[in-house]
Amino acid sequence: MSALTPMQRRPAPVHYSEVNGVPHGAPAVSGGELTAMLRDASFYDRPDTRSAKAAHMAVVSSHLTTRVGGQLGALAAACDPSSIMLCDDLPLDAHDVAKTARCHRRACEALFAASERQHSDLEHIRSYYRLEQRIGVRVGLGLRVRHDGHPGVIIDTHGQYLVLRRDGENYTVTVHATSGMEYEGPDGWVPAVPLPDPYAAV
Numbered sequence: 001m002s003a004l005t006p007m008q009r010r011p012a013p014v015h016y017s018e019v020n021g022v023p024h025g026a027p028a029v030s031g032g033e034l035t036a037m038l039r040d041a042s043f044y045d046r047p048d049t050r051s052a053k054a055a056h057m058a059v060v061s062s063h064l065t066t067r068v069g070g071q072l073g074a075l076a077a078a079c080d081p082s083s084i085m086l087c088d089d090l091p092l093d094a095h096d097v098a099k100t101a102r103c104h105r106r107a108c109e110a111l112f113a114a115s116e117r118q119h120s121d122l123e124h125i126r127s128y129y130r131l132e133q134r135i136g137v138r139v140g141l142g143l144r145v146r147h148d149g150h151p152g153v154i155i156d157t158h159g160q161y162l163v164l165r166r167d168g169e170n171y172t173v174t175v176h177a178t179s180g181m182e183y184e185g186p187d188g189w190v191p192a193v194p195l196p197d198p199y200a201a202v
């Protein structure tokens with residue numbers, strides 16, 4: 001068995017505004033893709049303005065400690081989730097953050113790399129299968145799905161395939177976007193419809 005990817009090692013990704021009760025280390029997403037954020041320096045007496053400029057990959061943290069009180073955020077930097085609190089009022093599309101503006105510590109760098117790969121895969125999946133236009137579902141990380149009837153969540157992409165973690169299981173499965181899939185859309189569960197066979201229309 002191959003080594004686990006950075007996404008497989010972590011709890012399922014969640015929307016950055018819905019982190020209550022979410023396990024420590026879960027990556028935060030916005031718009032169905034990984035999000036990066038700037039350090040929240042507001043509660044330091046003397047903010048470190050040099051490192052404050054780097055964007056970190058956002059993960060849920062239950063290990064943050066506050067020194068001066070005030071509202072304690074639940075999002076932290078992947079590279080140091082116990083001590084770098086992030087400013088969650090400015091979620092950035094991670095794949096879009098300039099390389100010079102990124103944190104290059106190992107855990108952040110791994111998730112930045114994942115965000116670029118996933119963005120490319122998701123753009124392809126969205127434009128090829130057109131699920132948003134056909135069934136009203138925008139495919140992305142953290143989306144609830146059922147695969148062959150088993151509920152789970154999209155945790156990653158693999159080329160033109162989606163990587164799921166089914167509820168109650170810790171391994172992942174790689175699936176085709178329209179085969180045996182249902183998606184939780186804005187109006188409830190909808191089955192994915194395979195693309196029409198181009199030869200059938202002739």
Ligand SMILES: [Zn+2]
Nearest residue numbers: 056079103108
């Ligand atoms: Zn970092």
